[in-house]
Amino acid sequence: MFGYRVPAPDEAMLISGGKSSRANTPFRVVTGHGAFVMPIFRKVRFLTLALCEAEVEEVCVTKQGIALNVRAVIAFKVGNDDESIVNAARRFLSDQDQMSVLTGRIFAGHLRSIVGSMTVEEIVTERQKLALEVLDGSKEEMAKIGLSVDSLQIQSIDDMKLGYIAAMAAPHNAAIQREAQIAQARANQAAAEAEQESKRRQAEYARQTAIVQAQYKAEIDRAQAEAAQAGPLAQAQAQREVIAAQTELAQREAALRQQQLVAEVIKPAEAEAERVRLLAEADAAKMKIQAEAAASHNRVALDRMMIDQLPQIVKEAARGLSGANVNILNGADGLGEIAAGLVGQGMSILDSVRKGISATSPALDAPGERADS
Secondary structure (H helix, E strand, O other), rough: OOEEOOOOOOOEEEOOOOOOOOOOOEEEEEEHHHHHHHOOOEEEEEEOOEEEEEEEEEEEOOOOEEEEEEEEEEEEEEEEHHHHHHHHHHHHOOOHHHHHHHHHHHHHHHHHHHOOOOOOHHHOHHHHHHHHHHHEEEEEEEHHHOOEEEEEEEEEEEEOOOOHHHHHHHHHHHHHHHHHHHHHHHHHHHHHHHHHHHHHHHHHHHHHHHHHHHHHHHHHHHHHHHHHHHHHHHHHHHHHHHHHHHHHHHHHHHHHHHHHHHHHEEEEEEEEHHHHHHHHHHHHHHHHHHHHHHHOOHHHHHHHHHHHHHHHHHHHHHHOOOOOOOOOHHHHHHHHHHHHHHHHHHHHEEEEEEEEHHOOHHHHHHHHHHHHO
């Protein structure tokens, strides 16, 4: 809008040419909002409220008479109240850069004054104390010109190569270096111990690892050996079982073969031998009977003798068969058949003897015949 002016956030708008609401104030102060300015009849100027900076570098003489070059930085600005804005505007509105120049001069004077009341040791070791005393000394004077100080920093203190500060710091430097060396030695020792401990642990770990690996390898070798032997052992066991079964089978076959031999060869041979023996005994009996018959020339007596010998012949035949391997299949009937066979065998033997006697001794028949007739 024509004639309506608004100051920046970090500015104060000063309107002159009209009556102010405050006494002894030649202009109206507007901050944070706009105002209508009548053209031609009113005039508007702006005063910065932003933070400003001033640097101070001053040669100061201490309480001991030692010259020090002190550098400081002051951060300041125009106060926020209307009174401070009016005071600053009256002094710096036409040339606002003069605020930094005047602030630097004010602080330079207070800095020389404060440094002159302190020793070098105090200044070097208590910089904050120096800064606070300078601020306290300049606060009232800065308020008169409408300025407020936010901070004061002592940047450097230099004895201009006199060596006083260096000499003052030498014992501390030596102590610090000594402590640093001790600390370094301790650190080196700790590092060496840590390295030795690390190597020891690594060696112990390597040893344990080697032991475990050896155990694992032994177990693997044992398992492999057992696996490699499992096949031959199983094969050997199977062969042993086969051999045992074959041996048992061979024994059974041998026993069976022996029984077969006994049944097929020995028993028949024994039976044949017994038969031969019986025949021989019969022949002997026959010869005896023949002899007796020849001696007595009595056929009746011969027959009676043969009849008397028949039970003995049957008995001998039965005794010969007692050791033979004879299977009776029909129980009592079979046993009767065997007995009848033995009697028949005896009768056959008796008949053979009679025939033999008749063939060899025809003369014996005559008396008989005569006797029969």
